[in-house]
Amino acid sequence: MRSGANAQAVAELAKVSQSAVSRTFTPGASVSEDTRARVLAAAKTLGYRPNALARSLITRRSQIIALVMGYLENQFYPLVIEKLSQKLQKQGYHVLMFITEQDEQTDGVLAEILQYQVDGVVMASAMLSPDLARQCADTGVPVVMFNRVPQTHAFASHGTSAVTSDNRRGGRLVAELLLARGYRRIAFLAGLENSSTNLERERGFHEAMAEARMPVFASAHGHYDFERAKQATRELFAGEEKPDALFVANDHMAIAALDVLRQELGLKVPQEVGVVGFDDVPQAAWGAYRLTTVVQSVEEMVEATVGLLHEQMREDAAPRNVVIPCRIVERDTVRAA
Known part of the structure; x- marks a missing residue:
């Protein structure tokens, strides 16, 4: 040889x-x-x-997509990594992963990413500043935000696209379901105050409650963190009059809330308190939880993300946001109809 x-x-x-x-x-x-x-x-x-390096010098493409993650504790995102990596690898791309602090702007990390001559960037549960969006645009690197929407219109002019599920609609569906099942003291356990996913879920929830002329009984923030969600649940149920239902902004926190309600407070779910999450992670279907939740289709979101990346790699493609429909899957944490 x-x-x-x-x-x-x-x-x-x-x-x-x-x-x-x-x-x-x-x-x-x-x-x-x-x-x-x-x-x-x-x-x-x-x-x-x-020789991939030699080929990249000829084609001026590295065939590398950077994936920036800021929240691996949530079981939803390992699924995203798996599906996105598989999809891109089948198309001849390699995934270069970077971990950053949850919901902190990732300017330092992205400055490093650009040194690798990546063909595109996917940001999941991570924040991008307008300055870095401009830098990426100036170097011809498209950015797609996954499960997050930019909080300023300045991003659109710099080629930043986004893929989310219909979070607002999901929040409405939860309120409508809980009210239809006879719950009246419905509380909301939020994630991060400044994340677009949390804001949209809360917005839809409040809109549906207002239309039904029902006040939101109480609210607290779990910051998408397991232990902080537990503490927030304890606080919500510490008063003499307690919620009879809880909408939790994601499944990771909903599982924490269920542990507190059942194991610490001795409450019967769903008879005494109903619980609905958001995401439909694999653990939500486990026998110990059987959580009713809003389904985010990882496959459809990944498909849209890869499609946007390809669009943005063409110079004539305008940035856009893609919203994927969501639905509720009913299990055992809400009263039967």
């Missing part, structure tokens, strides 16, 4: 063109099975391996 072979040597041995060799090693490229077999056999004989 010879070392240091190049694509031209492989092409000569396989009796194909050099472009056929390139297509063989490019995921998704069109090449016949006969050609592929001959190229792979020749490459094995010569000990040839394609």
Whole structure:
């Protein structure tokens, strides 16, 4: 086996063109099975391996997508990482992951990301400042925010797109369900005050409650944190008159709330108190919880995210926001109809 072979040597041995060799090693490229077999056999004989770095210098594409995460404690985001990575890898991209502090602006991290000459950036549960959005736009790097919407119109002019579920509609669905099942003292356990997902879920919830002429009984913030959600639940149920239902801004906190309600306070769910979460993480369906929750379709959100990345990689594509419909899945934490 010879070392240091190049694509031209492989092409000569396989009796194909050099472009056929390139297509063989490019995921998704069109090449016949006969050609592929001959190229792979020749490459094995010569000990040839394609050089991604050299190819990126020619194509001016690194085939790298940066994924910035700020909230791995929530079971929803490991699913996002898995589905997004699989989708991109099938299209010939590599995922470079960066971890940042939850909901802190990621200017320092993104400055480092741009050094890798990435083709695009996906930001999940992380914040991007307008200055960094402008920097990305100036260098031709598209940014797609996942499950988060920019809080200022300044982002749109810098090529920042977003994919979310219909959080506002989800909040409405929760209020409507709890009211239809006879709950009247309905409290809200919020996540982070400044996150767009929390704000939209709370907005829809309050709108539906107001339309039904029902006040929100109480509210508290769990900051999307398991232990803080537990403490917030204790505070909500510390008074003489307690909520008879709880809408929790995500499943991670809802599971914490269920532990407190059942194990510490001895309350019966759903008879004495109903609980609804948001996300539909795998743990929500576990026998110990059987949580009624709003479903965010990870597959559809990932599909839209990858689609936006491809759009934004074309210079003529305008930034846009994609909203994915959501629905409620009923399990055992809300009274039956």
